[in-house]
Amino acid sequence: MAHHDAPSFRVSSESFQDGQTLPPAQRGASTGAGAKDESPQLSWSGAPAGTRGYAVTVFDPDAPGHGGFWHWAVLDLPADTTSLPAGTGSRQGGHLPPGAFQLKNDGGSTGYMGAAPPRGHGPHRYVVTVQALDVAHSGLDTGARPAKLEAKLAPHTLARASLTGIYERH
Numbered sequence: 001m002a003h004h005d006a007p008s009f010r011v012s013s014e015s016f017q018d019g020q021t022l023p024p025a026q027r028g029a030s031t032g033a034g035a036k037d038e039s040p041q042l043s044w045s046g047a048p049a050g051t052r053g054y055a056v057t058v059f060d061p062d063a064p065g066h067g068g069f070w071h072w073a074v075l076d077l078p079a080d081t082t083s084l085p086a087g088t089g090s091r092q093g094g095h096l097p098p099g100a101f102q103l104k105n106d107g108g109s110t111g112y113m114g115a116a117p118p119r120g121h122g123p124h125r126y127v128v129t130v131q132a133l134d135v136a137h138s139g140l141d142t143g144a145r146p147a148k149l150e151a152k153l154a155p156h157t158l159a160r161a162s163l164t165g166i167y168e169r170h
Contacts, residue, residue, distance in 0.1 A: 009047045011130045011161035015040035015086055022126060022165035025086070028116030031169060039072055039089030039112035040128065040165070044082055047132040048158045052079050055131045055138060055153055057146065058112065062124040070146030071126065072112040073103040075138045088112075103146050110142070115167040123168040132159040 015038075016022055024034030042056065054077040063069035072089050077100045088095040089112025093102050105113040117124040133156045140152060 007048065007159045009044060009130075009132065009159050009161045011042060011044040011128070011163055013040045013042050013128070013163060016163075016165045018163035020165065022115050022167045026114055026126075026165065027167060028114035031114070031116050035114060037112060037114040038087045039084070041086040042084045042128065042130065044130045044161055046161075050134055051132040051158055053077055053133045053136045053138070054079070054081055055133060055149065056084065057129050057131075057149065059127050059129070059146075060115070060117070060124050061127065062117070062122070064118065064121065067147060070103075070106045070149075071115070072105060073146040073149060074100055075103065075140055075149075076100050076136065079136065101142055103140075103142060103144055103149075106146065115165070117167060117169055119169045121169070123166050126165045126167065127162055128165070129160055129162040131157045132161075134158050 025036050025038040026040050027035040029035050029037050056074040058072040061068040078097050081097050091111040102111050104110050107113045115126050135156045
């Protein structure tokens with residue numbers, strides 16, 4: 001099934017509302033007071049029958065350079081996972097369910113990298129996407145680059161749910 005045709009299900013976050021400004025906790029530690037590179041809390045429901053696993057990503061399509069910037073990628077989340085607590089994306093990944101793992105973000109570190117757009121670059125969108133997959137294992141390993149995810153996961157994506165946080169540095 002083509003990625004853009006995948007049906008949707010529901011995802012929400014206690015950390016921020018869809019379309020609203022990302023709070024300091026979800027911003028990059030370099031951006032000021034309260035910023036702590038904490039991955040957002042996420043809950044989802046309504047994934048289709050046949051879902052065998054999930055992938056969660058955070059992507060900034062407005063980042064300068066080619067192809068945007070991947071802030072977080074979690075793979076091989078078990079099918080019975082319906083939420084992730086805030087801070088799951090720590091470098092240690094200690095809050096991840098067994099079997100799940102994180103890729104390196106485009107900043108070169110494992111785990112969630114908070115929003116830190118260039119000053120004066122305008123508002124950036126941080127798109128959190130949960131993909132329901134028809135496989136329990138993505139076939140990728142921790143050395144994979146997030147940019148390769150879409151092509152690898154697209155044939156296995158049953159549905160997708162997303163919400164977007166906004167952040168601008170003046």
